[in-house]
Amino acid sequence: MQSYWFGDIDAGTCTPFFGDPRTITDRVSTITTSTDTFVPLQWELAVQCGVCRDRAEYLSKLREICFAAAECEIRGIYAGKDAELLQMVRMLDEMDTVINLLSERATDWHQIRHPTFSRKHHKTPAHILVRNMSEKSRGALGRVANQIESLSATRTDLAKEVSGRANQVMPNTSALIGGLVAARLLSQAGGLEQLSRLPASAIQVIGARTALFAHLRSHTPSPKHGIIFQHRRVHNAPRPVRGRVARVLAGKLAIAAKIDLYRGVAAPEFIASAQEHIDAAVKGNEVKK
Amino acid sequence: MIWKGDVLVSNGEGGVYNERMLGGARVWDPYRSKLAALYYVGTGIELTAEMRVLYLGAANGTTVSHVADYTEAVYAVEFAPRPMQDLLEVARRRRMIVPIMADASRPELYAPLVESVDLLYQDVAQPDQAAIAIRNCMFLKAGGHLILMLKTRSVDVRKDPGEVFRDTLDALTAAGMPIKESTWLVPYHSDHAAIVCTKPARVR
Numbered sequence: 351m352q353s354y355w356f357g358d359i360d361a362g363t364c365t366p367f368f369g370d371p372r373t374i375t376d377r378v379s380t381i382t383t384s385t386d387t388f389v390p391l392q393w394e395l396a397v398q399c400g401v402c403r404d405r406a407e408y409l410s411k412l413r414e415i416c417f418a419a420a421e422c423e424i425r426g427i428y429a430g431k432d433a434e435l436l437q438m439v440r441m442l443d444e445m446d447t448v449i450n451l452l453s454e455r456a457t458d459w460h461q462i463r464h465p466t467f468s469r470k471h472h473k474t475p476a477h478i479l480v481r482n483m484s485e486k487s488r489g490a491l492g493r494v495a496n497q498i499e500s501l502s503a504t505r506t507d508l509a510k511e512v513s514g515r516a517n518q519v520m521p522n523t524s525a526l527i528g529g530l531v532a533a534r535l536l537s538q539a540g541g542l543e544q545l546s547r548l549p550a551s552a553i554q555v556i557g558a559r560t561a562l563f564a565h566l567r568s569h570t571p572s573p574k575h576g577i578i579f580q581h582r583r584v585h586n587a588p589r590p591v592r593g594r595v596a597r598v599l600a601g602k603l604a605i606a607a608k609i610d611l612y613r614g615v616a617a618p619e620f621i622a623s624a625q626e627h628i629d630a631a632v633k634g635n636e637v638k639k
Numbered sequence: 640m641i642w643k644g645d646v647l648v649s650n651g652e653g654g655v656y657n658e659r660m661l662g663g664a665r666v667w668d669p670y671r672s673k674l675a676a677l678y679y680v681g682t683g684i685e686l687t688a689e690m691r692v693l694y695l696g697a698a699n700g701t702t703v704s705h706v707a708d709y710t711e712a713v714y715a716v717e718f719a720p721r722p723m724q725d726l727l728e729v730a731r732r733r734r735m736i737v738p739i740m741a742d743a744s745r746p747e748l749y750a751p752l753v754e755s756v757d758l759l760y761q762d763v764a765q766p767d768q769a770a771i772a773i774r775n776c777m778f779l780k781a782g783g784h785l786i787l788m789l790k791t792r793s794v795d796v797r798k799d800p801g802e803v804f805r806d807t808l809d810a811l812t813a814a815g816m817p818i819k820e821s822t823w824l825v826p827y828h829s830d831h832a833a834i835v836c837t838k839p840a841r842v843r
Contacts, residue, residue, distance in 0.1 A: 353751055378751050383750040385747050390750075392754065413730070416737050417730070421727070424723055567796065
């Protein structure tokens with residue numbers, strides 16, 4: 351028997367299936383087609399089945415079903431808790447880039463107005479400099495600096511929201527590495543499901559793309575860490591054990607992501623034991639079972 | 640194929656992606672579409688008005704819209720939700736496009752929807768491009784054609800593109816799809832190759 355979207359064909363007789371696009375889609379998703387015995391459908395069969403009168407009607411019916419199915423599927427994916435977090439964290443990182451670029455440009459402009467100004471040996475952070483400019487500079491520069499400041503404020507708020515949302519969407523991963531870095535891992539992987547499918551070794555080097563491909567292509571040393579370097583336990587770890595901390599942390603993150611996907615709530619006993627393992631790695635010894 | 644002077648065009652409603660128009664026809668830019676590039680650098684397969692096409696990796700529907708201008712029906716398969724939104728919008732205005740949201744590497748899931756086709760066009764950024772093409776050949780009529788756009792960098796970045804190209808040709812030939820034409824798409828797309836096969840009559 352061959353099953354098609356409009357019905358079943360068995361030994362030349364057709365059992366048509368009628369219904370609205372939704373029920374037809376549901377039926378199509380239950381059909382299991384064996385690729386060995388599959389016979390590609392001939393649209394004329396649908397006419398014999400009495401599902402449609404001609405080619406135009408065949409295509410228009412089929413299109414209706416495919417549109418409904420695709421729209422339903424897209425809606426389902428976007429309704430996932432991780433979909434918006436993904437956009438939020440990407441926006442955040444983009445804002446960082448933009449704010450840095452604008453600040454640098456504004457500083458260059460400021461230097462022209464103040465020929466004796468130099469940032470050398472002055473440890474003024476960029477945002478303080480921007481604030482000074484917005485308060486003291488006349489005309490367009492002052493207004494631009496003002497805008498950069500308000501953009502930075504928006505950025506800070508967004509960062510808080512990202513981290514709060516990450517704690518909800520991926521409580522275990524966030525507990526191990528912090529909401530912000532967890533969200534960045536999610537963004538690089540493309541979603542919670544994708545992140546949970548990654549092996550620990552991939553999670554360890556997510557975000558170290560250049561170094562990884564240089565390693566694969568020309569056998570430079572392999573990267574020890576990517577985004578997870580942003581976590582204090584990795585970048586504060588003493589150099590000799592940093593790679594080890596990154597590896598142990600990545601291993602625990604791979605498990606955490608799976609718990610986040612399938613359980614969706616924090617697992618305190620897992621988090622405690624994972625923290626213990628990671629702390630042990632920082633100290634230079636690993637927990638033996 | 641329709642050429643105006645040395646510019647490839649297709650006849651249809653314009654404004655899909657701000658494409659240039661030339662004497663009322665839509666200019667099909669070889670730098671934006673790999674299929675257009677194939678017609679510029681090689682022969683390809685002549686698209687005709689009665690053709691039915693299975694298009695894997697439809698993305699935002701840019702190339703799909705041009706293919707649909709030439710053919711009778713296009714089954715456009717795309718997996719990712721964001722480009723699918725665009726594809727649906729393109730398909731709303733072109734009644735010969737059937738948009739299917741599915742994973743091209745699992746043809747058994749959309750088999751109940753797709754009829755047998757004259758042309759299988761594949762442009763997916765997956766490591767197992769040859770295997771995906773071979774699996775989807777079950778929809779192809781005897782004497783039908785396969786056009787495979789090979790993204791060598793998606794197959795294996797460590798390998799030399801030439802080696803990936805040769806391996807793919809071997810894999811297709813071994814699967815009973817003799818090679819009709821194979822060409823690199825320079826200068827339009829680097830590290831991309833086009834492979835054209837014809838399904839022999841009475842196989843399997």
